[in-house]
Amino acid sequence: MASLRCLLPSRARAKQAPAKSNGFRFLSTSPSLRNIPTRIFRDVAPLRAYRRELLLNKRTVGLVPTMGALHDGHASLVRHAAAENTDVLVTIYVNPTQFGQNEDLASYPKTWEADMQVLGKLDQELASAGQGRVTAVFAPSTKTMYPTLPPDSSIPGVGSFIEMRPLGQLLEGASRPVFFRGVATVCMKLFNICAPDRLYFGQKDIQQTRVIRRMIKDFHLDMDLRIIPTSREPDGLALSSRNVYLGARRRDVGIVLNQALRMAETQYLNGKRLRNDVLWPAFAHSNQVLADQEDMEPSKRAKFQVDYISLADPDTMEEIDQIDDTKGAILSGAVKMLPVEESQEGEELGRLDVENRQVPVRLIDNIVLDPMR
């Protein structure tokens, strides 16, 4: 593990707890605000011992599972967790089994030191507010998470997996066939290891929240799920760890998905209930934006592919023909922002992959249409 000492001001460093003790380390911040260091766990046994101690002391644990590259969306989950638990446990693990073999596992952003700084600052804020604290980070190795066989991302997949069918095969699951199998499997492992009282997941990944909700019900997990609203840029773009790969040109056009969903939402708010009546402006808008881009010079445009725009049942995520006023619905979509053509000298292209190529970026978003009665 990279040393955390370099993250600390020298005064804090002097008061830093021993670098390693019983399989965990400490993330130190300003000593005046902290009396409990955030412990960084790599292994299961010390984390379990720590969890047992919390239980004996009648403390409550809010779990925030992440893949790192932390942004304000993650911070919002942590703040919600701190508002109703004494201890917030953040997990940071880029789970290989949820990435298909042709997906962006290799280029997924890994920003460990920046993440520790984000959590340190956030914890100081929580300390000042007298709320629950980020008392532990669990950042396991892949050998720890997959102790028997190496993680397998192929569709037949050897190993031990959890699956929700057909829920996990729809929408995101149709485009990323191993995605929800990987998510459900790693989450089951994390839940078993961390034994949280409450879980904090972002609405941005709405189908993931439905998969977790189903897992809690079908496997009788003793924990409550909280779904936290999507944090957005001022223009509406949902924050996402992958946004760092967009660059300026694709960033500007990438708002198309949110705009399209908002147009469909307006139809619902104006009384439309039939699928086509709700969705047509969303398709018309995305087609128009794409046509406009295609008419532009290659050196100026940013092309994209719409994967889906969906109107679905709020629990099953199955497509619906008409919205039931007592249930509402979920509007969701995904677009793939393609690498820009003829990039210009000095153009801001976003982060490139290890081979200096632009990464295609999948953007997802959704709007929950609340029941009307």
Ligand SMILES: Nc1ncnc2c1ncn2[C@@H]1O[C@H](COP(=O)(O)OP(=O)(O)OP(=O)(O)O)[C@@H](O)[C@H]1O
């Ligand atoms: N903009 C956001 N607002 C609220 N929660 C979010 C937001 N973005 C991510 N989350 C939530 O944070 C948790 C961890 O997500 P993750 O680490 O995959 O980040 P991410 O930004 O979704 O990354 P990416 O979309 O690039 O995979 C998930 O519960 C996810 O829904």
Ligand SMILES: CC(C)(CO)[C@@H](O)C(=O)[O-]
């Ligand atoms: C829930 C999760 C941490 C599982 O790897 C991931 O899918 C994510 O970050 O949303």
Ligand code: BAL
């Ligand atoms: N936030 C979802 C994780 C993924 O796209 O792999």
